[in-house]
Amino acid sequence: xxxxxxxxxxxxxxxxxxxxxxxxxxxxxxxxxxxxxxxxxxxxxxxxxxxxxxxxxxxxxxxxxxxxxxxxxxxxxxxxxxxxxxxxxxxxxxxxxxxxxxxxxxxxxxxxxxxxxxxxxxxxxxxxxxxxxxxxxxxxxxxxxxxxxxxxxxxxxxxxxxxxxxxxxxxxxxxxxxxxxxxxxxxxxxxxxxxxxxxxxxxxxxxxxxxxxxxxxxxxxxxxxxxxxxxxxxxxxxxxxxxxxxxxxxxxxxxxxxxxxxxxxxxxxxxxx
Amino acid sequence: xxxxxxxxxxxxxxxxxxxxxxxxxxxxxxxxxxxxxxxxxxxxxxxxxxxxxxxxxxxxxxxxxxxxxxxxxxxxxxxxxxxxxxxxxxxxxxxxxxxxxxxxxxxxxxxxxxxxxxxxxxxxxxxxxxxxxxxxxxxxxxxxxxxxxxxxxxxxxxxxxxxxxxxxxxxxxxxxxxxxxxxxxxxxxxxxxxxxxxxxxxxxxxxxxxxxxxxxxxxxxxxxxxxxxxxxxxxxxxxxxxxxxxxxxxxxxxxxxxxxxxxxxxxxxxxxxxxxxxxxxxxxxxxxxxxxxxx
Numbered sequence: 349x350x351x352x353x354x355x356x357x358x359x360x361x362x363x364x365x366x367x368x369x370x371x372x373x374x375x376x377x378x379x380x381x382x383x384x385x386x387x388x389x390x391x392x393x394x395x396x397x398x399x400x401x402x403x404x405x406x407x408x409x410x411x412x413x414x415x416x417x418x419x420x421x422x423x424x425x426x427x428x429x430x431x432x433x434x435x436x437x438x439x440x441x442x443x444x445x446x447x448x449x450x451x452x453x454x455x456x457x458x459x460x461x462x463x464x465x466x467x468x469x470x471x472x473x474x475x476x477x478x479x480x481x482x483x484x485x486x487x488x489x490x491x492x493x494x495x496x497x498x499x500x501x502x503x504x505x506x507x508x509x510x511x512x513x514x515x516x517x518x519x520x521x522x523x524x525x526x527x528x529x530x531x532x533x534x535x536x537x538x539x540x541x542x543x544x545x546x547x548x549x550x551x552x553x554x555x556x557x558x559x560x561x562x563x564x565x566x567x568x569x570x571x572x573x574x575x576x577x578x579x580x581x582x583x584x585x586x587x588x589x590x591x592x593x594x595x596x597x598x599x600x601x602x603x604x605x606x607x608x609x610x611x612x613x614x615x616x617x618x619x620x621x
Numbered sequence: 622x623x624x625x626x627x628x629x630x631x632x633x634x635x636x637x638x639x640x641x642x643x644x645x646x647x648x649x650x651x652x653x654x655x656x657x658x659x660x661x662x663x664x665x666x667x668x669x670x671x672x673x674x675x676x677x678x679x680x681x682x683x684x685x686x687x688x689x690x691x692x693x694x695x696x697x698x699x700x701x702x703x704x705x706x707x708x709x710x711x712x713x714x715x716x717x718x719x720x721x722x723x724x725x726x727x728x729x730x731x732x733x734x735x736x737x738x739x740x741x742x743x744x745x746x747x748x749x750x751x752x753x754x755x756x757x758x759x760x761x762x763x764x765x766x767x768x769x770x771x772x773x774x775x776x777x778x779x780x781x782x783x784x785x786x787x788x789x790x791x792x793x794x795x796x797x798x799x800x801x802x803x804x805x806x807x808x809x810x811x812x813x814x815x816x817x818x819x820x821x822x823x824x825x826x827x828x829x830x831x832x833x834x835x836x837x838x839x840x841x842x843x844x845x846x847x848x849x850x851x852x853x854x855x856x857x858x859x860x861x862x863x864x865x866x867x868x869x870x871x872x873x874x875x876x877x878x879x880x881x882x883x884x885x886x887x888x889x890x891x892x893x894x895x896x897x898x899x900x901x902x903x904x905x906x907x908x909x910x911x912x913x914x915x916x
Contacts, residue, residue, distance in 0.1 A: 351822075352717045359714030363729050370743045370790070371731070373756050377746065388753025391763075432639045439636040443629040451637065453907055458648055460844075460903045462851035464872035465896070468879050468889045469651035469658060492647045495640060524632040553736035555854045556872070560880065571738040575858060578742060585746075585754065592739045603734050607727045 371596075378402070378589035385585055401586035402594075409584075411591055413566060414573035417483055418595075421569060422551040424487045429494040429547040434540055436495070437502025438528055442514070452503065459496035466492065467560050474561060485561040486569065490551045497550070498543040505539030506532065545606055549599055570595050659893045663886040676890035685866055686874070686891065693870040695781060697850040700788040701842055707789070708796025708841070712834075713826075715797070716804045726798060733794040741858035744787035748773045777867035780860050784868050787855045792848075796841050800834050807833035836909070843906040847899060851892075871895055 377385060378401055379394035390396075405411050439445075440452050470489055471480065479485040509532060517527040533540070555571040562568055568576070570591070577588045659676055661669035680686040711729060715722055732740065749755030750772035752762055761767035773779035807829065815825045853872035856862060862869035862877060869877070871892060879888025 353719070356714055356717045356719070359710065360718060360725055363711055363714060364725070366790070367729055367731055367794075369756070370740075370747055373747060374739075374743050377754070385753050388751075388759070391753055391759050432643065435636040436640040439633040443633040443636075445630040445633040448633075453911060454644070456907050456910060457903055458644060460847055460899075460906065461648065461652075462847065462872075462899070464851040464853050464875065465655065465892050465899070466648065466651050468875070468885060468892075469654040470647065472654060473647070473651050489647060491643055495643055499640065524628070549734055553738070555736075555738050555858075556876075560876075571736055574738055574742065578745075578858070588742065589746075592742060596735055596739060599734055599736075600731065603730075604727070607723070607730075 374589050374592050378586060378593050380586060382586060401590040404584075405587040405590045405594075409577070409587060410565060410568070411570075411573065411587075411594075414568050414570045415594070417567060418552055418569040418571075421483050421486045421490070422548050424483075425490040425494060425551040426544050426547045428487070428491055429498050430540060430544045432491065432495050433498035433502050433543055433547075434533070434536075436499045438506050438532065440499070441503045441506035442532075443524070455496050455499050455503070459493075459500050463493060463556055467556055470557070471560055480561050481564045482562075482567055486551075486554070486558055489557050489561065490554060494547040494550050498547055501543045501546070502536070502539055505536050505543075509535050542606060545602055548602065552595075552599060655889050655893060658886050659890040661886045663884075665883040665885060669886065672886075676887050677894075679887065680890060680894065685869070688866045689869050689871060689874045689891070692781070692866075692868055693850055696785060696788070696852070696856070696868070696870055697846060699785045700792065700849050701845045703785070703789040704793045704796045704845060705838060705842060707793045708800050709834075709838075711793065711797030712800035712804055713830075715801050726801065729797060730794045732791050735791070737791060737854035738858050740791050741787055741855045744783060744790070745774070745859050748779075748783045748786075750775070774860065775864060777864060780864055780868050784856050784859050787859060788849060788852060791855070792845055796845070799837050799841050803834040803837040804830060840906065840909050843902055843909070847902045847906070850895065850898070 376392070376394055379397050379399070380390065381398055381400060384390050384394065436455070440448060440455070470492075474480050474485045474489065477488075479488060513531050513535070514527050517531045518524075522530070553571065554569075555575070558569045558572045559575070562572065565576075574588065574591055574595070577584060577591065658669065660671055660673060662672045662675070663669035715726055715729075718725060746754055747756045750758060750770050752759045752770055755770070757773075758767065758770045762770065774783050811829045811833075812825060815829050820828065850870075851872055852870065853876065856868055856870050856873050857876070860868045862873045871894070875888045875891040877888075878891060879885050882888075
């Protein structure tokens with residue numbers, strides 16, 4: 349074995365441990381009873397193994413409702429974002445109009461504006477619209493970060509597509525919209541799917557806006573609900589861990605499914621070296 | 622302008638209009654309101670009055686705010702520094718991985734797609750002082766390296782260390798993947814030429830690899846600096862800014878002042894203090910990103 353291979357093996361093992369140990373620790377705790385945790389009886393593997401936390405989480409807490417709220421929000425935000433970002437990304441990448449460079453820079457700048465700067469004034473704006481305490485406040489506010497990011501990604505994707513196909517469609521008498529819908533969209537599908545998954549993940553994981561805009565316990569999303577469980581009076585560690593596992597699995601599944609596109613999207617969109 | 626050009630402009634206007642509505646209504650307008658609010662004495666439930674620079678002057682003399690600035694800088698510099706070093710290590714490891722490289726790259730990216738709330742929660746438990754719950758206490762005691770459990774997060778330095786670790790863990794995969802992409806685009810001939818010249822492994826890394834990834838390192842550092850100095854989730858969920866004010870950073874302090882003390886105007890002002898720094902960071906970053914976009 350060469351030095352490079354030894355380095356690779358040691359490095360891969362080290363990074364795999366760093367990445368996996370925290371996940372394993374949470375999953376491990378989610379399959380233990382309260383007593384097993386409290387008296388530290390089976391520390392590294394849950395023995396005996398129990399599903400009790402999952403059933404309790406499902407039956408005794410509002411978690412199913414929070415999950416539904418997160419899902420409704422994420423799906424609505426993803427749909428809105430995909431439409432806006434595809435149209436915008438196409439226009440900036442493919443159409444010639446005055447101020448195009450400015451609009452492209454603006455999108456980038458907006459993608460970098462941190463939510464921490466906007467949550468207080470945004471709360472006031474949403475309150476004046478009567479949207480606080482409902483999922484509408486999230487569906488309206490999440491696009492402020494998903495749309496700039498996804499538009500930026502899609503500009504890259506649309507730019508990379510061959511011009512000839514679209515020109516052929518235009519020569520054949522198709523309008524811009526028809527050219528976009530029939531010719532370019534199918535070609536850009538991988539990019540659009542990747543950007544949709546990004547939008548879904550960002551929305552699914554968002555915490556600050558959801559914490560600020562929603563107080564009504566029936567309208568909470570999962571991250572804020574989890575935060576309630578942490579600081580609740582009942583020490584329901586196991587349920588908290590079970591909730592973390594359930595929340596992480598869909599995102600990981602989505603991500604495994606499109607990993608290649610996502611990584612390419614990242615490399616193409618944000619940090620093309 | 623040609624007819625096609627005019628038609629393009631009309632279509633562009635149509636396609637970009639949803640985006641404009643969003644940007645003006647929910648980003649630009651709230652931002653302007655934030656600037657205005659910072660010049661008022663707005664308390665929740667009371668109408669606002671213009672007070673000029675009073676909020677700014679108050680914060681400049683506020684010990685709590687001084688702590689926030691110090692903590693935010695420590696938190697950000699430590700996290701970003703760690704991310705660069707481990708990101709480079711991860712990219713180097715993956716670049717010499719000869720099989721299943723995509724699998725490992727995907728595996729290492731997992732922290733980056735996981736919810737920050739869950740990450741914060743996870744690391745809270747990893748560092749917990751109770752052996753059955755805290756991973757490090759359990760392992761160190763079983764190895765005999767620790768006689769009694771250590772309450773890391775109860776100390777100021779320990780709590781800062783814990784939030785830095787959690788932030789680092791979430792962020793380093795993004796750095797690693799970006800550096801890997803940059804390393805893979807370095808022409809092999811450069812390495813071959815260096816080998817022929819008799820350059821050692823270390824010199825090849827120093828003179829070929831590092832210059833090849835320099836651009837991406839700068840971009841990731843700027844990007845991560847902007848995100849980390851504005852981090853809310855990890856600190857809020859792990860420590861609530863405590864113990865005391867030991868881990869209070871800009872975003873958590875802004876939230877604390879606005880929603881617990883109900884002083885909205887002052888809360889907004891806390892985050893406005895970051896705007897000049899953000900503008901500088903964004904301007905630098907845009908130059909880097911747009912330059913490569915046009916290249």
